[in-house]
Amino acid sequence: MSFTRLPLMARLPLTTRLVLAGAAHLVLATAVGAQQPEFTARVDAQTLAVVQPLLEDALRDSLPVDALRSKVLEGVAKRVPAAQIGRVVSELADEFRAVRTGLRERLPSTVLADAEIVAAAMASRHGVALDDLRAVWESRPNGSSLDVAVTVLGELVRRGVPAQEATEVMSYLVQERVPLSLAAQIPGKFDGAAGAGVSPVAALTEALRVLNIPNPSGRRPGG
């Protein structure tokens, strides 16, 4: 229950508050189960007891619940103990919450899609700072989904490209509406150049050159 709702609740009689609280819980529990009936059928009772409250919290906070459900099902498929599934899902929800909060602070008028929050959280794991993510979002002309672009950004950083350089490039590609099918080839071309032993920045420059994408930082291959 969010803090903003407490003053109103505090003015209500105790019995009314209990009924409302119970109803709210019922609605959330129904929502968590009803959206994917197969979910409750596939998850054992012990795991369900652990993750249900977490998913309800996530639903209440408008986090990417599908991604959390998927993480539960992954754990079930891998025969992970219920307690560990609960811990991992809780940590993942915290990651989503932190990234979304950070992006909302930096981009107050931007609506973030679930897939974008998940991609941002993964990129954040690879060392992409929230301010770099903001730069990518700010470069978006309108509407287009950024989950693939942000995932490629995270992958570039994971492979050694300094975050600032990678962010400059991805922001440019998003801004100029370079087809993502082309942009998504950057990490592969980058590896080809990096495999020859050049620095990550030079490898990125070479990858852009090979793909005939203008380099926003103006560096030439090897520079």
Place this chain on the structure above:
Amino acid sequence: MTFFDASSWRETEPGRTTALLCSLALIWMTSPPAACAQARWEIDVNASRIQYDTLASLNAPSLSSMVEWQSPSFLARLNGGITGFEGAGWSTQGRADVAGWLSPSDGLGLLRLEVAGTGAASRHSSGFDSFLTRGDARVHLAGRRVGGWGGMGVAAAKSSFDTESVTGIVPTAGLWAQSGPLRATLSYAHTSVAGERYPETNLVLASSRGPVDVTAYGGFRRSTLESSTYDQEWLGGSAAVWVNSNVALVLSGGRYASDVLQGLPGGDFVSLGIRLTPRRSRPISRMEVAPIVFSSERARSGGISLRVPGAERVEIAGDWNDWQLEPLVRDASGDWLVPPGLGPGVYRFNLRVDGERWIVPDGVPEVEGGYGDRVGLLIISEG
């Protein structure tokens, strides 16, 4: 220049806990560079029982830490630790390694030049100090699954016992091969000190599968001296079992080699410890050459194939099918075909090989999975 005799270490050998670390690190440093960047930070708390060659066995609790940064062309690593010895004081150890790789030309893509440096120091509570510096230049020929190197090293060591440092020339050569999760490294070092030579051969096997990382090592040394305390064999190993992505139980034991340059004795040991880290990391395979980024047209038509060497049966599970295992079929080249129908987006997935182990195939971008493993990413672009 002087050269230590092993007998001179009778009084101070409890301070020699870094010998095993140093020899394994040397082998590790001659591995080819990673294909992408990775940072690591680990803290180990260990309880060990050590039987030095020239001293009765003793208990030795220790606390050590390692910080590492590794990228395709550079590596930096710092080790530090403190060890207590039953009835024999305590010692601190520190070690720093740096290495850089470069390729002389794009036309010689398999060729790498490496320059590496090491500095190490230890101090025992009795006031005894020892220092080691070493520089190496190596030439690597690195393929996707096999490679080798040859090079030359120069090292200098000094301790409280001597007024002059001991210097040695260390030509080295080696081969490595990787098959699935198993990596084997065979190395040879021809150490020359004070006119004598101490050729030695080492073999290290390392594998990481599921929650378990295993390393085994063995080797032998035969000097040109008629009789030398440094002529010996060694064999041992370690296993780290990851409870989750932050904590592992580490069991190690065996015999480790004496150190010719520093004059450190060998010994037998068994150790049980806990490893703590912000996030488990694995050695980065240099076979990781490209992310799987497919067009939606190719994904819809079933044109995505994954390579899993040696697999008899492969199943796939991921976000798109609620992690329900689907068997894959092989194409004409032996690769495994992902079922058609995926739309644009980013999907998390794993393969299950032969009904038992979950993997991320080579060449696929991946992230920490949370369940002590990693998950792959299938990136499907629009258009």
